[in-house]
Amino acid sequence: MQRYYPVVRVLSMVILLFGLTMTVPWGLSWAMHDGAESAFDEALLLTVGSGAGLWYATRKEKRDLTIRDGFLMVALTWTVLPVYASLPLVLQLNASFTDAYFEAVSGLTTTCATVFEGLDHLPVSINFWRTQLVWLGGMGLIVLAIAILPLLGIGGRQMFKAETPGPMKDSKMTPRIAETAKGLWVVYTLISIACVLGYQWAGMSWLDAIMHMFATMGLGGFSSHDASFGYFDSPLIEAVSVFFMLIAGCNFATHYVALSGRSLRPYKADPEAGMFLLVTLGSVVGIAVFLVAHDVYPTLSEALRFSAFNVVSIATTTGFANTDYALWPFFAPLWMLFLSSFATSAGSTGGGIKMIRAIVLYKQVYRELARAMHPNVVHPVKVGGEVLSSKILFAVLAFGFMYMVCIVSMTLALSFSGLEIITAFSAVVASINNTGPGLGQVGPASNFAVLSDFQTWVCTFAMLIGRLEIFTLLVVMTPAFWRK
Numbered sequence: 001m002q003r004y005y006p007v008v009r010v011l012s013m014v015i016l017l018f019g020l021t022m023t024v025p026w027g028l029s030w031a032m033h034d035g036a037e038s039a040f041d042e043a044l045l046l047t048v049g050s051g052a053g054l055w056y057a058t059r060k061e062k063r064d065l066t067i068r069d070g071f072l073m074v075a076l077t078w079t080v081l082p083v084y085a086s087l088p089l090v091l092q093l094n095a096s097f098t099d100a101y102f103e104a105v106s107g108l109t110t111t112c113a114t115v116f117e118g119l120d121h122l123p124v125s126i127n128f129w130r131t132q133l134v135w136l137g138g139m140g141l142i143v144l145a146i147a148i149l150p151l152l153g154i155g156g157r158q159m160f161k162a163e164t165p166g167p168m169k170d171s172k173m174t175p176r177i178a179e180t181a182k183g184l185w186v187v188y189t190l191i192s193i194a195c196v197l198g199y200q201w202a203g204m205s206w207l208d209a210i211m212h213m214f215a216t217m218g219l220g221g222f223s224s225h226d227a228s229f230g231y232f233d234s235p236l237i238e239a240v241s242v243f244f245m246l247i248a249g250c251n252f253a254t255h256y257v258a259l260s261g262r263s264l265r266p267y268k269a270d271p272e273a274g275m276f277l278l279v280t281l282g283s284v285v286g287i288a289v290f291l292v293a294h295d296v297y298p299t300l301s302e303a304l305r306f307s308a309f310n311v312v313s314i315a316t317t318t319g320f321a322n323t324d325y326a327l328w329p330f331f332a333p334l335w336m337l338f339l340s341s342f343a344t345s346a347g348s349t350g351g352g353i354k355m356i357r358a359i360v361l362y363k364q365v366y367r368e369l370a371r372a373m374h375p376n377v378v379h380p381v382k383v384g385g386e387v388l389s390s391k392i393l394f395a396v397l398a399f400g401f402m403y404m405v406c407i408v409s410m411t412l413a414l415s416f417s418g419l420e421i422i423t424a425f426s427a428v429v430a431s432i433n434n435t436g437p438g439l440g441q442v443g444p445a446s447n448f449a450v451l452s453d454f455q456t457w458v459c460t461f462a463m464l465i466g467r468l469e470i471f472t473l474l475v476v477m478t479p480a481f482w483r484k
Contacts, residue, residue, distance in 0.1 A: 005061035007069050008054055011076050015051030018081055021136060022047060025088070029125035036092045036123040043087035068481065075476040078464060082108055085133055092126055098453045102460050107133030109467035110220030110349055112319035112436035113459065115449040119226050124207065127224040131214035138218030138349035139188045139252070187256045191247060192217045198240040204232070216244050219349045221319035221436055229309065229322040238309045238322060249276060249316040251347035271384040272345040272355040280315045280343055284308045287332050294329050315339035317351040319436025326443035333439055337426060340435040351434030351466055353403055359383060360396045402470050406432060406462070413458050419451070427451070431462035
């Protein structure tokens with residue numbers, strides 16, 4: 001067991017860092033006297049205390065992390081931190097551990113599936129904590145940690161490779177991994193500030209603006225209101241939200257390069273950005289026309305308003321809603337759920353298989369069709385003008401296969417437990433894509449409180465493997481990983 005002590009040492013620092021983020025809602029609770037002061041007092045003490053205790057016990061275990069350590073570190077971080085994140089919910093709301101852990105995982109994985117009702121009446125600090133989890137999880141606490149931990153003599157290259165979404169993990173913006181992480185967080189923070197100002201300008205209060213910024217930038221649509229954006233009923237606020245959801249759905253590495261170079265050329269060179277906008281905005285127009293044709297809305301302008309907000313929200317795996325789109329003709333919400341599987345870019349805060357993998361899979365299928373007609377043709381798969389290696393192609397194909405296996409197996413598990421098939425399938429897809437609302441009993445007008453404890457844990461597992469892109473978590477569960 002001693003060989004894992006260096007991993008525990010790093011984990012203890014991440015827990016300590018996570019505890020420090022809890023001071024924000026803790027201070028808000030005391031400032032507003034919203035009734036959650038004691039809950040945050042205890043949660044903060046337990047989090048910081050356990051982190052400090054683990055660090056003290058392993059403080060002398062210093063060595064660089066191996067690739068295997070990196071996978072274990074990421075898996076532990078995303079399964080252990082929700083335990084601490086759930087403490088205020090258990091202590092203040094008397095929620096069961098299953099429900100509180102589900103809510104915490106949903107926040108940190110930017111899924112936004114919730115089991116709580118009466119959000120408008122919760123203490124402000126609890127809603128603030130829920131949405132803050134989305135913002136922290138959006139870029140990844142590990143990325144923040146590897147920007148700081150190197151100052152303490154701990155390298156983070158292995159952790160970054162395991163955490164970063166997308167098939168081309170070895171590409172980096174700057175030579176030093178810590179500088180990469182800092183660059184990502186600077187861009188993320190600057191855009192977040194602009195989002196807060198945009199919401200406040202459009203009519204939100206400062207607190208609502210900050211909380212909905214957290215959820216928007218993390219693409220995990222927790223809200224402080226049961227009606228979500230339907231509470232505001234403001235086309236201007238919805239337009240601001242759509243704009244920033246689209247920004248958060250793009251690769252933040254591209255944002256970094258564009259801002260540092262003060263040029264829009266990186267977006268043109270990005271193989272995903274154009275397809276992401278084309279597919280998402282094309283779907284907005286298509287579904288708007290579809291809704292008018294089926295007399296859901298009397299005018300195209302009204303249909304465009306509701307289509308734009310809800311389609312972009314689900315396609316980017318955010319999960320906000322301004323109407324119960326489950327009441328639309330079935331094709332519309334089904335297409336939106338399908339979009340959530342692939343629309344967002346790698347390096348964004350969105351979920352799903354990512355647009356880059358969808359492009360690679362499409363080009364690989366096209367190459368096989370060309371080979372079927374012309375067996376001797378040389379037809380390499382290119383993305384962004386570069387020929388992809390067989391290693392990347394095989395990895396993408398394996399990911400696509402495991403993605404389908406996970407959806408089918410967990411849908412069968414939920415169906416076996418008594419859940420009707422539409423709810424079971426959409427709950428799994430919404431969870432593994434980190435989208436939030438599904439269809440049926442877990443649609444936008446309902447929540448995941450209707451699920452049993454077993455069904456809740458299945459969806460919790462789906463959210464975790466979706467956030468860690470399947471292999472990062474599954475590799476830790478293989479017997480070979482634990483052999484010396």
